[in-house]
Amino acid sequence: MASAGQKVVLITGCSSGIGLGIAVMLARDKQQRYYVIATMRDLKRQDKLVCAAGDTYGKTLTVCTLDVCSNESVRQCVDSVKDRHIDILINNAGVGLVGPVEGLSLDDMMKVFETNFFGAVRMIKEVMPDMKKRRSGHIIVISSVMGLQGVAFNDVYAASKFAIEGFCESLAVQLLKFNVTMSMIEPGPVHTEFEMKMYDDVSKKEYPNTDPETMHHFRTCYLPTSVNIFQGLGQTPEDIAKVTKKVIESPRPPFRSLTNPLYTPIVALKYADDSGDLSLHTFYHMLYNLGGVMHVSVRIMKVLSFSCMRRRAVSPD
Numbered sequence: 001m002a003s004a005g006q007k008v009v010l011i012t013g014c015s016s017g018i019g020l021g022i023a024v025m026l027a028r029d030k031q032q033r034y035y036v037i038a039t040m041r042d043l044k045r046q047d048k049l050v051c052a053a054g055d056t057y058g059k060t061l062t063v064c065t066l067d068v069c070s071n072e073s074v075r076q077c078v079d080s081v082k083d084r085h086i087d088i089l090i091n092n093a094g095v096g097l098v099g100p101v102e103g104l105s106l107d108d109m110m111k112v113f114e115t116n117f118f119g120a121v122r123m124i125k126e127v128m129p130d131m132k133k134r135r136s137g138h139i140i141v142i143s144s145v146m147g148l149q150g151v152a153f154n155d156v157y158a159a160s161k162f163a164i165e166g167f168c169e170s171l172a173v174q175l176l177k178f179n180v181t182m183s184m185i186e187p188g189p190v191h192t193e194f195e196m197k198m199y200d201d202v203s204k205k206e207y208p209n210t211d212p213e214t215m216h217h218f219r220t221c222y223l224p225t226s227v228n229i230f231q232g233l234g235q236t237p238e239d240i241a242k243v244t245k246k247v248i249e250s251p252r253p254p255f256r257s258l259t260n261p262l263y264t265p266i267v268a269l270k271y272a273d274d275s276g277d278l279s280l281h282t283f284y285h286m287l288y289n290l291g292g293v294m295h296v297s298v299r300i301m302k303v304l305s306f307s308c309m310r311r312r313a314v315s316p317d
């Protein structure tokens, strides 16, 4: 149980990746400021977390079953928390989906929304009323750069992250009135099981009803570029955990945090040109004109972001 002065943190999707990384980093806080309720939908997958938690397990970290897609599971887990008191809710559970839209079933698309959008909404609905009553709390969402900028062949995943961004951006204003803070964390590529699951899925899926030309673009332009970008720009779950801990500990937590500065110019492009054509054509160029050329897209992003940061550095602030 949490001791006096400790903040109770509930995190979804802690069996691997970013959720596991955040859970362990907070549980290992030197001053033991956090009591972490690390949740996952299947406790049979808890070994990796328990092992990484080491001697914090049973002290500053406990494990609880929670499937963000199930009303009963969410209710049961939150009810099991003393006084239902959660200071910090971290919505991390999420699934990916890539491929040409023609080749994906509507069922698969809905599953992505069920987890990434409605899963987070279900959690927020369960926890937020108590936070409002107490006039204190912090809701964090592990969103994505793709919640701000769409990426080819990630149509539905990006849409699910845009959806949660729109939801939270709206809700955040009202929550401020109740002294409840909302923060979005927007990682670029991160080396986790997410990446592996995606390539695994792609190698198994058939993508029926997709014309050969689109399949060719997907397999020979998109996929190699994607592998390339993960290799060149991928962060670790610990990188994301560090940013998240910093946001939690900030006296005035920011609403948005891009974890990877290389993506700042990509997002800036979108707002720099209100016709939207600048980002559209930049992405087109990256995918089709440079896709096959090793590392070029990564280099372009580095150059873009360097000149952007330089401009920032000289602009009077």
Ligand SMILES: NC(=O)c1ccc[n+]([C@@H]2O[C@H](COP(=O)([O-])OP(=O)(O)OC[C@H]3O[C@@H](n4cnc5c(N)ncnc54)[C@H](OP(=O)(O)O)[C@@H]3O)[C@@H](O)[C@H]2O)c1
Pocket (backbone or CB within 6 Å): 012, 013, 014, 015, 016, 017, 018, 019, 040, 041, 042, 045, 066, 067, 068, 069, 092, 093, 094, 095, 096, 115, 119, 142, 143, 144, 145, 186, 187, 188, 189, 190, 191, 192, 193, 194, 195, 197
């Ligand atoms: N990796 C990236 O490049 C990247 C980039 C930007 C944002 N993100 C976001 O970061 C978050 C974490 O992803 P990750 O990279 O750490 O991937 P991951 O290693 O695949 O972890 C995803 C976690 O979500 C859990 N999950 C899936 N469906 C769930 C459900 N219905 N209820 C509860 N938990 C569920 C998974 O549990 P199971 O083990 O039971 O499947 C797993 O623990 C996601 O929201 C993702 O969209 C990832």
Ligand SMILES: *[C@@H]1O[C@H](CO)[C@@H](O)[C@H](O)[C@H]1NC(C)=O
Pocket (backbone or CB within 6 Å): 071
């Ligand atoms: C979950 O709860 C909502 C109302 O809060 C209800 O509309 C929905 O049908 C429930 N889902 C299941 C699977 O019971």
Ligand SMILES: *[C@@H]1O[C@H](CO)[C@@H](O)[C@H](O)[C@H]1NC(C)=O
Pocket (backbone or CB within 6 Å): 134, 135, 136, 137, 179
């Ligand atoms: C607002 O929330 C913060 C952090 O949870 C808390 O320290 C502070 O006491 C709260 N302020 C009010 C006026 O309730």
